[in-house]
Amino acid sequence: MRAEVHEVGKGIYLVHGQHTNWVILKDGDAVTLVDTGYPGDRPGLLGSLAEVGSSPEAVAAVLITHAHNDHLGSAEYLRDTHGTQIYLHEAEVPHARRDFLQQVSVGAVLKNAWRPGVVPWLVHVLRVGGTEQHPVTAPEAFPVTDGPLDLQPDWAWGRCERGDALRVNGRDEEALADYDRALELDPGYASAYASRGVCLANLNRHEEALTDLDRALALNPEYPWALEQRAAVLRRCLPTRPT
Incomplete structure (x- = not known):
């Protein structure tokens, strides 16, 4: 499924995937991603990079807001395939490694199946890999700073x-x-x-x-x-x- 790309500011692109979003920050040839969607959003993620004139090789860093599967989906792929740095809040680093998992169970969702929209949403989540686990091998904590995040000070x-x-x-x-x-x-x-x-x-x-x-x-x-x-x-x- 093709993701919808919207330029919301200078070099800032909000991308609507399948029931989730990510952001592309672009300046020249350099790119930072905020989140990566579900595992099944990977074609849309790669397509959105191409749509803004970029590529996965140009992604210098991925900032993950939190390590649920609808945000973490392609982070390990980018790290393993392209050497991309993956950053999270320090409290989420072990979550991204899957030292523990905070995620609603299918059983808990089924208890709410009577609610409108729950069953179609669950079917979709299963189709896009929402219950798969793709732990990040080497996630990093955001640098401790009282100012702007300095990801690569000599770049x-x-x-x-x-x-x-x-x-x-x-x-x-x-x-x-x-x-x-x-x-x-x-x-x-x-x-x-x-x-x-x-x-x-x-x-x-x-x-x-x-x-x-x-x-x-x-x-x-x-x-x-x-x-x-x-x-x-x-x-x-x-x-x-x-x-």
């Missing part, structure tokens, strides 16, 4: 994502250091130039902001967000700077 995309998280929370000075590092690691990273430009504009460093946004557009002339932000910066600093 350009990870640095840029961390900078974005700081920037949207008003921590522009701190965000600049992450954008600077992202561009050291990848001098051709258009998104990092654009994000740093917005950060500089927030600090009223308009000339530097325009320089970065111009660099982003030189790398990607059809970058809508960079075009929008450049126009916004120009509106702020007019009439002191000609267009």
